[in-house]
Amino acid sequence: MAKSGFSRLLRTTGFRLTAIxxxxxxxxxxxxxxYIARNTTExxxxxxxxxxxxxxxxxxxxxxxGGPTWLARVVELRSRQPGASLYLVIGPDGSKIAGNVxxxxxxxxxxxxxxxxxxxxxxxxxxxxxxxxxxxVRVVDLPDRMRILVGRDISESEQLVRVVRRSxxxxxxxMVALGLVAWLFxxxxxxxxxxxxxxxxRRFAAGDLAGRLEVTGTGDEFDRLAESLNTMxxxxxxxxxxxxxxxxxxxxxxxxxxTRLRSRAERVLAEGKxxxxxxxxxxxxxxxxxxxxxxxxxxxxxxxxxxxxxxxxFSLFDAAAVARDVYELYEPxxxxxxxxxxxxxxxxxxxxxxxxxxxxxxxNLVDNxxxxxxxxxxxxxxxxxxCREGGRVTLNVSDNGVGIAEAxxxxxxxxxxxxxxxxxxxxxxxxxxxxxAVAKLHGGELILGDNRPGLAxxxxxxxxxxxxxx
Amino acid sequence: xxxxxxxxxxxxxNGYLVVMRILVIEDDKETASYLIKALxxxxxxxxxxxxxxxxxxxxxxxxxxxxxVDRMLPKRDGLSLIAELRAAEKQVPVxxxxxxxxxxxxxxxxxxxxxxxxxxPYAFSELLARVEVLGRRSxxxxxxxxxxxADLELDRLSRKVRRAGTPIALQPRExxxxxxxxxxxxxxxxxxxxxxxxxxxxxxxxxxxxxVHMSRLRAKxxxxxxxxxxxxxxxxxxxxxxxx
Numbered sequence: 001m002a003k004s005g006f007s008r009l010l011r012t013t014g015f016r017l018t019a020i021x022x023x024x025x026x027x028x029x030x031x032x033x034x035y036i037a038r039n040t041t042e043x044x045x046x047x048x049x050x051x052x053x054x055x056x057x058x059x060x061x062x063x064x065x066g067g068p069t070w071l072a073r074v075v076e077l078r079s080r081q082p083g084a085s086l087y088l089v090i091g092p093d094g095s096k097i098a099g100n101v102x103x104x105x106x107x108x109x110x111x112x113x114x115x116x117x118x119x120x121x122x123x124x125x126x127x128x129x130x131x132x133x134x135x136x137v138r139v140v141d142l143p144d145r146m147r148i149l150v151g152r153d154i155s156e157s158e159q160l161v162r163v164v165r166r167s168x169x170x171x172x173x174x175m176v177a178l179g180l181v182a183w184l185f186x187x188x189x190x191x192x193x194x195x196x197x198x199x200x201x202r203r204f205a206a207g208d209l210a211g212r213l214e215v216t217g218t219g220d221e222f223d224r225l226a227e228s229l230n231t232m233x234x235x236x237x238x239x240x241x242x243x244x245x246x247x248x249x250x251x252x253x254x255x256x257x258x259t260r261l262r263s264r265a266e267r268v269l270a271e272g273k274x275x276x277x278x279x280x281x282x283x284x285x286x287x288x289x290x291x292x293x294x295x296x297x298x299x300x301x302x303x304x305x306x307x308x309x310x311x312x313x314f315s316l317f318d319a320a321a322v323a324r325d326v327y328e329l330y331e332p333x334x335x336x337x338x339x340x341x342x343x344x345x346x347x348x349x350x351x352x353x354x355x356x357x358x359x360x361x362x363x364n365l366v367d368n369x370x371x372x373x374x375x376x377x378x379x380x381x382x383x384x385x386x387c388r389e390g391g392r393v394t395l396n397v398s399d400n401g402v403g404i405a406e407a408x409x410x411x412x413x414x415x416x417x418x419x420x421x422x423x424x425x426x427x428x429x430x431x432x433x434x435x436x437a438v439a440k441l442h443g444g445e446l447i448l449g450d451n452r453p454g455l456a457x458x459x460x461x462x463x464x465x466x467x468x469x470x
Numbered sequence: 471x472x473x474x475x476x477x478x479x480x481x482x483x484n485g486y487l488v489v490m491r492i493l494v495i496e497d498d499k500e501t502a503s504y505l506i507k508a509l510x511x512x513x514x515x516x517x518x519x520x521x522x523x524x525x526x527x528x529x530x531x532x533x534x535x536x537x538x539v540d541r542m543l544p545k546r547d548g549l550s551l552i553a554e555l556r557a558a559e560k561q562v563p564v565x566x567x568x569x570x571x572x573x574x575x576x577x578x579x580x581x582x583x584x585x586x587x588x589x590x591p592y593a594f595s596e597l598l599a600r601v602e603v604l605g606r607r608s609x610x611x612x613x614x615x616x617x618x619x620a621d622l623e624l625d626r627l628s629r630k631v632r633r634a635g636t637p638i639a640l641q642p643r644e645x646x647x648x649x650x651x652x653x654x655x656x657x658x659x660x661x662x663x664x665x666x667x668x669x670x671x672x673x674x675x676x677x678x679x680x681x682v683h684m685s686r687l688r689a690k691x692x693x694x695x696x697x698x699x700x701x702x703x704x705x706x707x708x709x710x711x712x713x714x
Contacts, residue, residue: 283705286593293591294674301673313574328643329669332682360673367676431676 009187018183022176029175033168037161044157048136055085055150056140063142072098086121086135086151092144104149108137118154134158193222197229209237242306254292261288298430305357305437316464317355318348319393320386326362327384330370334382337374345386349393352464353442361438364431365397365457372401372455392444392460400454409448435459490535490605492516495525495551496567497543505538508594522546529555534562535605538597541568541579549582556583563604576672595660595706602657617652620712622691622699624652633691643668644687651700651710660707684708
């Protein structure tokens with residue numbers, strides 16, 4: 001487990017990112033180290049060079065003032081001071097006259113007059129031990145074919161560069177180490193969250209529809225991901241429940257009439273004697289079948305609208321015009337039923353929606369309103385009102401019929417629910433659920449209210465943005 | 471004799487009936503033979519093709535007045551068959567039969583070149599009415615500006631209606647309803663067809679709103695006249711005709 005856990009860590013995006021960043025920083029650090037080291041060396045050596053030059057100039061001055069003997073004395077004096085520079089005065093014959101340097105390679109002496117250069121040298125101390133150092137030396141010709149060499153030890157500056165380099169390397173190493181630790185920590189944490197998401201999804205897929213992803217509440221990207229996935233799961237659950245409800249309802253509301261249909265046919269077959277009897281039974285069967293087909297179609301429409309997959313042929317149209325069409329369609333029916341149907345609308349209100357579905361939903365509401373008003377009221381009336389408020393277009397249909405008790409209003413939009421009072425009436429009880437589904441498809445809702453007396457149904461959908469052409 | 475045939479006899483007697491050659495392309499044998507038989511009883515001549523390829527060949531070879539095409543067929547699917555007929559400049563009217571009844575399916579069907587769309591399951595009277603209306607397209611009425619049946623006259627340009635010379639005032643929707651009825655005079659039209667063609671609604675209103683519109687229209691054009699022109703056909707729909 002531990003090994004596979006680690007190899008899983010290596011396969012994470014986090015690891016790849018960390019590796020890339022570490023490489024980039026390492027290259028950057030290496031560049032920084034070499035740059036600083038080089039500059040430090042240069043600055044220090046320039047200082048030493050200047051000091052050597054200054055000393056040579058001073059020596060030349062001493063020589064001018066007091067000749068070779070004086071120079072030799074000055075050199076001897078300086079040589080003995082603690083932390084002295086390197087000195088060597090050489091006579092015309094090449095022999096040492098004064099100084100604290102024993103021998104010098106010939107090629108160094110031969111370079112007299114040129115710029116200072118770095119040469120290795122050996123320091124002989126009292127105990128006779130030999131240690132190698134480097135020095136910056138310069139040789140200058142004096143009159144009378146004498147030469148003087150002045151040099152300074154540069155071990156110190158080299159040491160400094162070494163220290164700088166070492167500390168930078170240490171820093172980089174530390175950085176890499178810390179980066180790896182941080183990556184390990186972060187990746188483990190991220191992996192844990194991902195694993196929890198994967199686990200929850202697996203459980204959901206396995207059938208635990210109530211399970212949701214953990215939201216820690218920190219509002220980080222994982223929380224956001226979990227939230228949107230949860231929204232998706234909610235929708236899936238709703239669809240699944242819808243499907244289950246549909247099959248339950250099909251079992252109930254389609255099987256019942258099917259049974260009735262079948263037993264009627266059976267009975268007539270067993271008892272029927274005359275042609276009119278057969279004829280009557282057959283036409284009743286056809287009526288029943290038509291009703292079944294109608295119920296079935298309504299169910300399919302609702303299911304498709306709820307799934308949001310009606311390939312939603314959305315277009316831009318005037319909701320008031322749709323209301324007027326529906327009003328015209330129902331006005332004769334209302335008149336015949338003795339219901340005063342009225343249309344209230346003020347000017348065009350544009351919506352982007354599925355015109356057919358909005359028409360059908362509104363027709364359902366008006367159909368209901370006329371039906372219930374005609375039964376419940378002394379002076380039955382129904383009103384279609386189109387208004388817009390706060391970026392939403394509301395299609396109100398109200399009647400003064402019996403209405404729906406407050407406790408039943410939510411239930412009324414569920415499929416197949418026929419409230420007690422309406423159980424005897426035609427219609428498969430799918431009207432309001434279709435309206436509700438249509439509202440949801442358009443990002444709106446169906447609100448059932450009290451019209452005192454009667455029902456006030458309000459279907460609202462978002463208003464299309466002004467000037468939004470098709 | 472069935473009520474349908476009674477009605478048919480009436481139509482025939484008054485010279486309205488046009489015998490049509492119909493090709494039914496349907497793979498379900500029982501449905502197909504029932505359709506052939508029933509169309510024959512309605513006075514038409516119907517042939518049958520069992521798959522898309524045979525249907526295409528027959529439609530190309532013969533001159534049919536109407537094709538009834540199932541959307542899902544073996545060998546060649548209904549929509550591609552229609553599209554190919556149209557590509558071959560075959561302008562015969564096509565009624566598509568389909569188990570898919572949603573608006574978008576209908577739109578796909580009509581876009582492929584179909585002229586009308588009927589969702590399964592359907593009543594035969596509905597299919598017959600649609601086939602007969604489609605078949606009448608061969609005798610174009612679109613070009614006529616004045617429709618007349620007996621002493622009823624409808625002027626499509628001035629939008630005026632007269633019966634025996636007396637002007638009749640109609641609402642715009644009533645005018646369109648009458649216009650559609652007169653255009654298809656002598657042919658039975660169903661409530662669903664009226665809802666589709668006159669109102670452009672493809673859903674099923676729970677209550678039969680069309681009947682009320684019809685009785686209003688009837689009150690305006692038939693009331694006070696001896697011979698009624700607008701008839702209800704039981705179990706089917708309506709027909710506008712002069713029964714002489």
